[in-house]
Amino acid sequence: MSETNGPRFRRLLVTGGAGFIGSCFVRDTLARRDGTTIIVLDKLTYAGNRANLAPVEADPEQAARLRFVVGDIADHAVVGPLAAEVDAVVNFAAESHVDRSILDPDAFLRTDVAGVHVLLEACRAEQERASRGERDAAPRFLQVSTDEVYGSVDTGESREDDRLEPRSPYSAAKAGGELLARSYFVTYGLDVVVTRGSNTYGPYHHPEKLIPLFITNAIDDQQLPLYGDGLQRRDWLHVADHAGAIGHVLERGASGQIYNVPGNNERANRDVVTALLAQLGKPWSLVRQVQDRPGHDRRYAMDDSKLVALGWTNKVSFEDGLAATIAWYRDNQDWWRSIKSGEWDAYYRRQYGARLAGSTEAR
Numbered sequence: 576m577s578e579t580n581g582p583r584f585r586r587l588l589v590t591g592g593a594g595f596i597g598s599c600f601v602r603d604t605l606a607r608r609d610g611t612t613i614i615v616l617d618k619l620t621y622a623g624n625r626a627n628l629a630p631v632e633a634d635p636e637q638a639a640r641l642r643f644v645v646g647d648i649a650d651h652a653v654v655g656p657l658a659a660e661v662d663a664v665v666n667f668a669a670e671s672h673v674d675r676s677i678l679d680p681d682a683f684l685r686t687d688v689a690g691v692h693v694l695l696e697a698c699r700a701e702q703e704r705a706s707r708g709e710r711d712a713a714p715r716f717l718q719v720s721t722d723e724v725y726g727s728v729d730t731g732e733s734r735e736d737d738r739l740e741p742r743s744p745y746s747a748a749k750a751g752g753e754l755l756a757r758s759y760f761v762t763y764g765l766d767v768v769v770t771r772g773s774n775t776y777g778p779y780h781h782p783e784k785l786i787p788l789f790i791t792n793a794i795d796d797q798q799l800p801l802y803g804d805g806l807q808r809r810d811w812l813h814v815a816d817h818a819g820a821i822g823h824v825l826e827r828g829a830s831g832q833i834y835n836v837p838g839n840n841e842r843a844n845r846d847v848v849t850a851l852l853a854q855l856g857k858p859w860s861l862v863r864q865v866q867d868r869p870g871h872d873r874r875y876a877m878d879d880s881k882l883v884a885l886g887w888t889n890k891v892s893f894e895d896g897l898a899a900t901i902a903w904y905r906d907n908q909d910w911w912r913s914i915k916s917g918e919w920d921a922y923y924r925r926q927y928g929a930r931l932a933g934s935t936e937a938r
Contacts, residue, residue: 591668805845812838
């Protein structure tokens, strides 16, 4: 983004903007106070939380530049009119938890593939309007994807032109969505860019994921269900860096290109757990070794050369980010305790009940 001219895209449609990464993008973008306006479209499923935007809505200047629409990205009637109002569409909307995709893959196909199709068609309709002189240009479309589309990477680092080998219903659906998006660039000349982010952590993260689940369980001295031997390796990316990189690619990325967004903080899961327990002052005895996830990818790692060449580098170290994340969950227990209630109990029993009953002490 040019400091003198401001952002290229001042009117944004942010789908999934009440979710974890999407809400961070909205908060950080509006906090720049550069005149950017945002329409958030969110279905408010279990992972979408209007409270994630409370800091924006409590600030009159930022709130005046935010419009919230409850709706489904797979609904043409909702999406079409919104796309007509904006310069860019940033698609965070996704079913994103691998465990839930194994339990119930249908919702993942609807949102992560069919929903992407509806968004792309809305942008293509705007492209046709632009060709008739009814608007200046079609919206840029940025598809937020994941490193999981590469599948498990035994050695080295995945590059953007590597073969995709997704191994779960979630990652397969995400791969389908981004491939569809790129096909609209090739076939219709639509302005499309794709980002592939690594494992993301930070404040406002739904407690079904590893770091927030283990932090919140440990705060309550509950057992921590560690899959298998815990030696699966992930590259951890702070949510502020992930959102910032997406904004950078939105402004500067070349049309039709894909950009890896790694965290450059590769660690084994059990090492992450060791670090968070140490900061919480909780014992390792809380950790239980449970039956592994089916098809569990052993390692993810991505090359960041293309993103670095575009001018982006991450700012948050894993040590600082984890400490700040733990502090946030300690200080915002009302937020996560309201989530870990109701439907949560049934999900947790379904996912971990039998596993914990047959678990052993993790060593």
